[in-house]
Amino acid sequence: QLQMQESGPGLVKPSETLALTCSVSGGSISSGSHYWGWIRQPPGKGLECIGTIHYSGSTYYNPSLKSRVTISVDTSKNQFSLKLTSVTAADTAIYYCARQQGWEQPFDYWGQGTLVTVSS
């Protein structure tokens, strides 16, 4: 059974960089057609796709965040990571990592999510 777990600081100061890692177990991040993504959810609000990455390094970013986002993959550790620069209070959210079944496919496995608060 695939499991995914987010890790990283729960508190980030405004203007700094948010950095999270997703560790994948029970399956290889290098397997075929799957993409690996980040989705966020402000407290009490809806879901927003941040971006996804294929183990080959191919990425897609939400245009609304593209200038501030980097997603990378480390196949040797079976992990992928998110960096979001110049954060503001509007970036406060639960950040989920998830597996995408394929390009333009839904997310079928999710991590439990981690709350990141942007505050001084």
Next chain:
Amino acid sequence: DIVMTQSPDSLAVSLGERATINCKSSQSVFYSSNNKNYLAWYQQKPGQPPKLLIYWASTRESGVPDRFSGSGSGTDFTLTISSLQAEDVAVYYCQQCYSIPLTFGGGTKVEIK
């Protein structure tokens, strides 16, 4: 971006009764090349991540009870819970997977009447 609009925002249904949630996309999410609608439904319970229920508008994910069904095509879709159970209390989201960026509806909260 494709805008996904769900209705209603919330609904209260008696146990054993039918719950119906609507989702409308700002443009068609139907691919004629493979005859599939790129529309998914998720269930999110408090404190939990979303759970994939249905993809391609009407295909149930493995392990999802058959009281959940999806229908629709093009721009108009429906999620139906045929006989509401207590464990179905949750927020339900639709998502289009037709074009980047993938976008979600605003959610529909289902409660027990």
